[in-house]
Amino acid sequence: MFKNEMMKRRGIIIKKLLIIGSGGHGRCCLDIARDMNIYDQIAFLDDNHVHETINGCDVIGTVDEMSSYYPEYSDIFIAVGNNKLRKKLSMQAKEIGYYCPSLISPDSYISRYANINEGTVVFPHSVIEANANIGEGCIISSNVTINHDAVIEDYCLIYCSTVIRPNTLIGSLAIIGNNCTIISGSKIKACSDIRDGSVIEPSDKYSFEVGV
Template identity: 35%
Template sequence: MKNKLLIIGASGHGKVVADIALGMGNWDTVAFLDDNPAVTSSLGLEVIGSSEDIESLINDHDFFVGIGDNIIRKKVYEKLENLGASIPVLVHPSAIVGREVTIESGTVLMAGAIVNCSTRIGRGCIVNTGATVDHDNSIGDYVHVSPGVHLAGTVSVGDESWIGLGSKIKNNLSITSKVTVGAGGVVIENLTHSGVYVGIPVRRI
């Protein structure tokens, strides 16, 4: 772990990530990299360069991908990983994490998130504001669990899935990779095919 943190992406999600990092107090400085040259600061923090500057800064900084889109976040994360970057886990001070929880690098738990015991969360995930992930869940890599989502016990969510705002997933279910559950969706059966699911209960469209 370094004493300086760079967040890639200075837009909305990046700002929330920066706010969490500042609240954790683990770094002497927090700044951004962003590919929009018109953006020079965000949340009162300086934008010191673009993604082209990652390699020259790799030895002196921790890096975190502050990009909400799962596919883009994965691409940038893998670039950092291949360069040997130090990538932390960010946990908001108000988040609750149970015993025997494993959280992989590049994942952020936002304000009010709850992750209960014996759960694994993969790389580069977002567990957003007020989301709850109950016991014995398995969350794959680059998953976005949106604000207000509730996952019951023993739920499995595959890589690169996006669980939409306020969705609910019944216990003992499996969701395959690259699934999008629309806002407010209720999942009561296994989702075995990638795609977009909406409704109460959800159906594939």
């Protein structure tokens, strides 16, 4: 606290991040946020671990207290694996006034021509190629490859070691399991749950629903 006060007096901007969720996913997001080396202070909100310290990071309150920490914390990251709940909490945070940054591991490869929208996390050793478009609030797990011109809509979860081939379209809130291959030109409908190891081709019956 003393250090923060001295920095304020000297006109130094203290950059703070609030992470919602201190479970396994939240702890991994904390690692990525630290690796990015842009935040001076990071704290958790979590209903189950209030006033605990997890991986060197304090749990300062509950999720329902989100509004109480704005604008002391202007940046917030929703580290919740459930797609629908992640979307709900993201909407609440934005209404309060928070900015939802993306957390992108320095050990991932992102083309300068790819687009990643806010609130998305990209784990280590993922590859996102030229002109791929990643929506808001997505989880791109480790060793995922998203080829050029693929579109991932908002609040999707792509598990480890999956390959999304060129010119595919993944509908919002979809879950793509581990070690899947989504063949070029395939369209996955919103809210789909694709099991581990699946190979999806354009001829498969996954009609696409826009914006669900």
